[in-house]
Amino acid sequence: MDTYDVIVVGGGPAGEVVAEGAVRSGLSAVVVEAEAVGGECSYRACVPSKALLRPGAARAAARSVEGTRQAVTAALDPARVLARRDRFTGRGDDTGQADWLEGAGIALVRGHGRLAGERRVDVTRADGTVRALRARRAVVLCTGTEATLPPVEGLDRIDVWTSREATTADAVPERLVVIGGGVVACEMATAWRSLGSRVTVLVRGQALLGGWEPCAGEEVARGLSDLGVSIRFGVSAVRVARDADTRTVSVSTDDGTVLDCDEVLAAVGRRPRTADLGLASVGLPAGDWLPVDDTCRVTAAEGEWLYAVGDVNHRASLTHMAKYQARACAAAIAERAAGRPAVTGGHQPWSAEADRVAVPQAVFTRPEVASVGLTERAAREAGLTVRTVEYRIDDVAGAALHADDYRGLAKLVVDEARGLVVGCTLTGPMASELIHTATVAIVGEVPMERLWHAVPAFPTVSEVWLRLLEAYGR
Structure with a gap:
């Protein structure tokens, strides 16, 4: 031994x-x-998913500014995108x-x-x-x-995609049906739609990203719709079957619709x-x-x-x-x-x-969304005396300079009894890079009056922190 x-x-x-x-x-x-x-992150999750998402985001960023928009006219090259992903993952080596x-x-x-x-x-x-x-x-x-599979008849017999297959596939499916409305569902719908797949998302509930601030799910839904993704809320798959000859999958839903697709991604939990x-x-x-x-x-x-x-x-x-x-x-x-x-x-x-108190997370959709700490609902359920502050990031000068069509929202959740930020949600370009400021404020328990002295540079998107403090008041 x-x-x-x-x-x-x-x-x-x-x-x-x-x-x-x-x-x-x-x-x-x-x-x-x-x-x-x-592990999973290196080969079948975080790394390959972000490698798939980044090219579409980079193209969108270039097209968001007058002068470069006219120079970027071609669609993404799927073969090169998949090859770049494989360089990061080594195909599991x-x-x-x-x-x-x-x-x-x-x-x-x-x-x-x-x-x-x-x-x-x-x-x-x-x-x-x-x-x-x-x-x-x-x-x-x-x-x-x-990954777990939802109780859908036939799902275990069609070579269904889970997050593993969705991040490692070697070809773009012409049509993709996604079951679920969480992070994996939203990110993979974004990635494969950007690569040319026609994507339909079936969401059992009435919102994306359950457990987040409602504004996050609303912004992601808007972004997916703008990309051409079809989102069907309140609809569940009840039966699937793959044709042995054509390999086409039929997805029957509880509203009587039948969808034909080439692959089905089940993204409902782990x-x-x-x-x-x-x-x-x-x-x-x-x-x-x-x-x-x-x-x-x-x-x-x-x-x-x-x-x-x-x-x-x-x-x-x-x-x-x-x-x-x-x-x-x-x-x-x-x-x-x-x-x-x-x-x-x-x-x-x-x-x-x-x-337990300051978990930062980001969803790399378009727009990005990011959060840390408690949502307003969770803070109230915890018995805190809550005040919230919201500000449109698109009204910040740095955001307007960053992208002509910048759209984003910042929301703070403040514990009034202690004068501390306990939660923050951001939506919009670069939200994933901006959230760490809020993480530091929460972990460091920096009082609101002290945050006035953390002066953001002008003209940056981070100036939203000054606007949030102004909206909060001294």
């Missing part, structure tokens, strides 16, 4: 950062990976990531890892043999999530990859999320040896927050290994508190 201080099951961004942090603290670490080192692990002093064991009792992991390799590992200090589960992790060997139910404390220690497990980082703990399913948790987790493991208590709270480096 091979022994390491820390065993990390899952070699995605979270697993890589935990292992690196452990090694930097003087501990030995091994990463167990069943697929590709680098993880050689570079594996070499990085070796260079960082982190061992790699390829195969499917399962818990086999306290501090023990059995790894089943491709040839069926099993390698037993033992952890002196900790086992960290970083196995992420997988579940934890914990069904085959050996959780029963340590008294935990298989297939569930793994609740953790602020050090990412699994609270249902006895002792201080089992941790869960990233999407699998269901705190904040975003790559950047997974890496944030991973840094905290590695610091906590190191503290405990040294015999010191890793007590949460007090802004300690091993206390992952920001993923």
Whole structure:
């Protein structure tokens, strides 16, 4: 049995950062990976999706300014866009990531890892043999999530797209039906429409991006419609079938419509990859999320040896927050290994508190939308004394100079009792780049009166912060 201080099951961004942090603290670490080192984000999610979205956004940005609009007349070149995406992902080749692990002093064991009792992991390799590992200090589960399919008759028999297929497809479907109204649905509808596909989005509810401020979903819906995407609210797919000869898919909906398409993307949610992790060997139910404390220690497990980082703990399913948790987790493991208590709270480096109060996120549609902190609804439900401030970003001089047809909105959620920003939502070009200012304000608990002294440069889009403060009043 091979022994390491820390065993990390899952070699995605979270697993890589935990292992690196452990090694930097003087501990030995091994990463167990069943697929590709680098994880979903590198090959089938964040990286390829943004690679698909950026060309359309760049073209739109050029066409938003008089003088360059006339120079940009051709459509995107799908073959070149897909080739550029493949350069970023290496088509799943993880050689570079594996070499990085070796260079960082982190061992790699390829195969499917399962818990086999306290501090023990059995790894089943491709040839069926099993390698037993033992952890002196900790086992960290970083196995992420997988797409779920909605209860649509025939969906499991048509080679349906999930986020994996939508980000890695080698050809543009002539017609695409998207089931869902969340981030994946909106981004992939944007990307494939930009590449020439005729896209229809079926949304069971009455809005896109549920859980966001309503203005975000409204702006994304407007943007998709402007691109030529057909959005059908209050409509669900009930039956699908693929013709064996033509490969055409028919999608029957609950309003009696039948849509013909070439591919169907199911983007309705994700579940934890914990069904085959050996959780029963340590008294935990298989297939569930793994609740953790602020050090990412699994609270249902006895002792201080089992941790869960990233999407699998269901705190904040975003790559950047997974890496944030991973840094905290590695610091906590190191503290405990040294015999010191890793007590949460007090802004300690091993206390992952920001993923409860200040989670930044961005959707790379056209327009972009971004948010951090609480929505107005969530703040009121939390019992805060809430005041909101809104300002049209298009009325800012820097925005008008940035694009002739700039359209965007900024909304602040303020806790009046403390005079602090607790939430912010932005829509419009560059929203993803602007949101970090709000993140700093929320995490730093910067009082509104102090923000007056953070003077934005003129003429930039960031001047919207001055306008928001003016609308709020001293």
